[in-house]
Amino acid sequence: MRRCLKCSAKSVVYLPQHRLALCKEHYLEWYLKRVEDTIKEFRMFDRTNRVLVAVSGGKDSLSLWDALLSLGYKMDGLYINLGIGHYSELSRKVCEEFAKSKKAVLHTVELEKDMASIPSLKEMEKRPVCSLCGQIKRYYLNRYARELGYEVIATGHNLDDETATLFSNTLSWQLEYLKRQYPVLSEGNGFVRKVKPLFKMSEKENALYAFLRGINFVEEECPFAEGASSVEYKRLLSQIEEKSPGTKLRFYTEFIRRVHPILKQEGGVPIGACSVCGEPTTSDVCSVCRLKARLSLGSSSSSPSS
Amino acid sequence: MRRCLKCSAKSVVYLPQHRLALCKEHYLEWYLKRVEDTIKEFRMFDRTNRVLVAVSGGKDSLSLWDALLSLGYKMDGLYINLGIGHYSELSRKVCEEFAKSKKAVLHTVELEKDMASIPSLKEMEKRPVCSLCGQIKRYYLNRYARELGYEVIATGHNLDDETATLFSNTLSWQLEYLKRQYPVLSEGNGFVRKVKPLFKMSEKENALYAFLRGINFVEEECPFAEGASSVEYKRLLSQIEEKSPGTKLRFYTEFIRRVHPILKQEGGVPIGACSVCGEPTTSDVCSVCRLKARLSLGSSSSSPSS
Helix, strand or coil: CCECCCCCCECCEEECCCCEEECHHHHHHHHHHHHHHHHHHCCCCCCCCCEEEECCCCHHHHHHHHHHHHCCCCEEEEEEECCCHHHHHHHHHHHHHHHHHHCCCEEEEEHHHHCCCHHHHHHHCCCCHHHHHHHHHHHHHHHHHHHCCCCEEECCCCHHHHHHHHHHHHHCCCHHHHHCCCCEECCECCECEEECCCCCCCHHHHHHHHHHCCCCCCCCCCCCCCCCHHHHHHHHHHHHHHHCCCHHHHHHHHHHHHHHHHHHHCCCCCCEECCCCCCEECCCCCHHHHHHHHCCCCCCCCCCEC | CCECCCCCCECCEEECCCCEEECHHHHHHHHHHHHHHHHHHCCCCCCCCCEEEECCCCHHHHHHHHHHHHCCCCEEEEEEECCCHHHHHHHHHHHHHHHHHHCCCEEEEEHHHHCCCHHHHHHHCCCCHHHHHHHHHHHHHHHHHHHCCCCEEECCCCHHHHHHHHHHHHHCCCHHHHHCCCCEECCECCECEEECCCCCCCHHHHHHHHHHCCCCCCCCCCCCCCCCHHHHHHHHHHHHHHHCCCHHHHHHHHHHHHHHHHHHHCCCCCCEECCCCCCEECCCCCHHHHHHHHCCCCCCCCCCEC
8 A cells, every 4th residue: 555655644546647645635735736836837816816717516617616715716606507407407506505615606607598508509500519518608608707807717627628628639730729728818809818727637636636625516427428529539548648647747738838839929810809799709790699690599698696 | 332433343442531432443543643642742752763662571661662663663672671580581571572573673781780680779778669670770771772872762651650650749749750740851961852652541551552462561560569659559549530530631631731831940950960970960979870889889881782
């Protein structure tokens, strides 16, 4: 049995990519320090900023919220109810309970009220539902964060998410997407600053943090995620990681260190405001308003409830 | 059963990434045209150039030699005897027989005479043997091509080789290696021009060409290749290819179309001449001469026999 590297107590975890065994206390300490260091390294925000964390009810976003509150950051939550039956109901309940236990503010957006639920949209759209859903979540997150006066949006994207996306964008060399693959996306042009403080933490590391902190999170995956290419890419990258621990972290950090600065120099697509809702877009009408038009719902909107 | 798209005869192959079924005659025609188009697209060489093809005895290099002779190019072969027991003996025999049947010139380099066999070098070196062997082959290929007056070196690297290498260099974002990943490496600084006319052809497509042309090739893999990371990467990429035919080709061609031009602008490492053998190198003494020094064999060299 491995002993904690810090105190020689019985370890609860061994992190092969860091060659590190830790007990419960020192794992939590290590995790918080790593999150804090990431926030500082990329100047994501400080303790004066109003930060909105996007919570889904899963291990990543709730660990992020918990960790940032523990570190003394001002942090409210936003839950987008996607209307995916039991899964969404359970997720909402878990987020509400977490917020209550922390005496924290949780805003909620009802997608069904504002346009339509994801299952209805899935029927209408041909493209993969994960791509559609991601686009919608980004839209509402940005819009409500700005309307509610938040300076920063924090999301729980972990190392596995980020490397799967990086891999996907690399396979097709989507330079516009690759250019946006960075732990901080600056504010401006109608965008609120977006940060990913957990980008160095693996899924397993977040799950262990949530478990050791006694956080109640939704363990089931979104029922629509099955068969998604991101799931397949995660599986492939995990095969490599198992043989060569540290590959994922190096893949991502070397990209942002060596390649991102080069891509950033290349000209980008100009951003304007959607002529219907005013949200930032590269077209005249943004993709969500185009979706709404197809739903024949016009562009009437609801306000988030808190 | 699928019918040939060109003549409706019984097809011998279906190429999912091209959605193309072809009979024997039209497959061979398609293959030769694709090789010829690649040579022209990248201005690799023309019928006035003296070209040296690096042959290993495998399906790729012998298909390349056969295809280029069929297309009317001037093409001699170079076989490097790596001294890997039965495998090398068989490979040499197959290359010699092919050359004889085509009345073509085959040069041979005896690695053991000039420095040491790959099995001996493997014992001495800690790094992966495939990387060591690749370096040695590139060295001798360039040196003998230049000494023998060839203007171009053609190698049988196929799409599976190239995408596995691209994937490996992408995982660690080795910009210097990525910059050199292109189907044509120009002559200059002591380097003979190097081209890869089969970079768009998959392993299977080359194997089928060799089979349909009745080429006798060595089917066994190099005994040292087992467990190599390139083999692992080929396996992973093939899993993706199977689900999404065309992914490999797009991964490589989009890289050279979109990313390579950007990387090319970045400054490179200066190339000088090795102070021992005169071959191009980024150091004072090239890596092969450093290896030789460690073997205490000095830098005496043999000439290729033909």
